[in-house]
Amino acid sequence: MSKEVVIDVQNVSKTYAQGDLSVDVLRDVSFKIYAGERVAIVGASGSGKSTLLHLLGGLEPPSSGFVVIKNVDINRLGAKALGHFRSCYVGFIYQFHHLLPEFTAFENVCLPLRIQLDAKGTAFRTHDSSSWQDRLGWVARKLMGVGQFIVLLLTFWFKAFAHRHKIKRALPGIKEKASTVLALVGLTDRQHHKPAEMSGGERQRAAIARALVAEPACILADEPTGNLDWKNSDQIYDMMLSLNKTHQTSFIVVTHDQALANRMDRVLRLEEGRLTEVESA
Ligand SMILES: Nc1ncnc2c1ncn2[C@@H]1O[C@H](COP(=O)(O)OP(=O)(O)O)[C@@H](O)[C@H]1O
Numbered sequence: 001m002s003k004e005v006v007i008d009v010q011n012v013s014k015t016y017a018q019g020d021l022s023v024d025v026l027r028d029v030s031f032k033i034y035a036g037e038r039v040a041i042v043g044a045s046g047s048g049k050s051t052l053l054h055l056l057g058g059l060e061p062p063s064s065g066f067v068v069i070k071n072v073d074i075n076r077l078g079a080k081a082l083g084h085f086r087s088c089y090v091g092f093i094y095q096f097h098h099l100l101p102e103f104t105a106f107e108n109v110c111l112p113l114r115i116q117l118d119a120k121g122t123a124f125r126t127h128d129s130s131s132w133q134d135r136l137g138w139v140a141r142k143l144m145g146v147g148q149f150i151v152l153l154l155t156f157w158f159k160a161f162a163h164r165h166k167i168k169r170a171l172p173g174i175k176e177k178a179s180t181v182l183a184l185v186g187l188t189d190r191q192h193h194k195p196a197e198m199s200g201g202e203r204q205r206a207a208i209a210r211a212l213v214a215e216p217a218c219i220l221a222d223e224p225t226g227n228l229d230w231k232n233s234d235q236i237y238d239m240m241l242s243l244n245k246t247h248q249t250s251f252i253v254v255t256h257d258q259a260l261a262n263r264m265d266r267v268l269r270l271e272e273g274r275l276t277e278v279e280s281a
């Protein structure tokens with residue numbers, strides 16, 4: 001297995017205020033996840049498993065410590081750059097599918113690729129103003145005189161035009177990729193159905209396709225089969241584990257299912273805010 005570090009969590013703590021109380025959900029948590037690794041996170045309800053995944057995906061900042069993904073300290077990115085970063089490197093699968101109800105499975109799976117298109121070419125510098133609009137704004141404030149302002153307007157218009165052209169050119173590739181991934185999860189026949197017209201297992205398979213389609217470096221899954229019966233759960237896990245082999249994607253899966261946890265490379269347990277490695281039997 002390659003030894004590239006994908007996620008490096010360094011001394012992360014998370015404290016929530018609950019009324020007058022402050023609750024230490026995570027205390028000085030450190031670990032590394034390598035490329036292609038499959039890791040289960042287990043722990044009692046309320047032990048902070050979802051909180052940890054949210055921190056790994058940059059949905060929430062830690063109270064202290066660092067979450068470094070692909071060598072980028074994600075909490076030093078501005079909101080927009082963080083969104084772009086996520087679209088390139090992180091896929092989420094939740095317990096509830098979170099597909100957009102008004103779109104078909106196919107359209108739902110196309111969405112991350114469309115979002116990723118906006119992020120392409122972004123250099124993820126870890127300071128808060130990395131987008132060209134920010135830099136353009138800064139230059140605009142510095143420049144004086146109507147002539148320069150018109151030049152800036154034309155630049156803005158040209159960039160918008162070029163962007164529309166880029167989307168048009170990319171569309172056939174996006175559609176082809178979405179179809180391929182939907183075929184991988186066995187949904188070719190159902191791809192033009194909306195979530196309400198699909199079974200629970202089919203919806204969750206569509207959610208997996210959506211998480212995988214942009215080929216992120218890591219997939220964060222929060223009890224992804226919590227709503228499914230054992231037969232559907234088994235199918236979903238077989239699928240995720242085989243996709244992990246072919247794509248070298250790292251999987252971090254929160255689960256209550258001991259049988260699944262045993263199929264992963266490592267098991268980490270959260271207890272009283274501390275994370276420990278569970279030794280395999
Ligand atoms: N946004 C929040 N505000 C305050 N407390 C929170 C928040 N999110 C989670 N918590 C608390 O953090 C603890 C861990 O929650 P969670 O990460 O959801 O646990 P788990 O996923 O292991 O069941 C719980 O005590 C919960 O009440």
Ligand SMILES: [Mg+2]
Pocket residue numbers: 049050051222
């Ligand atoms: Mg949870």
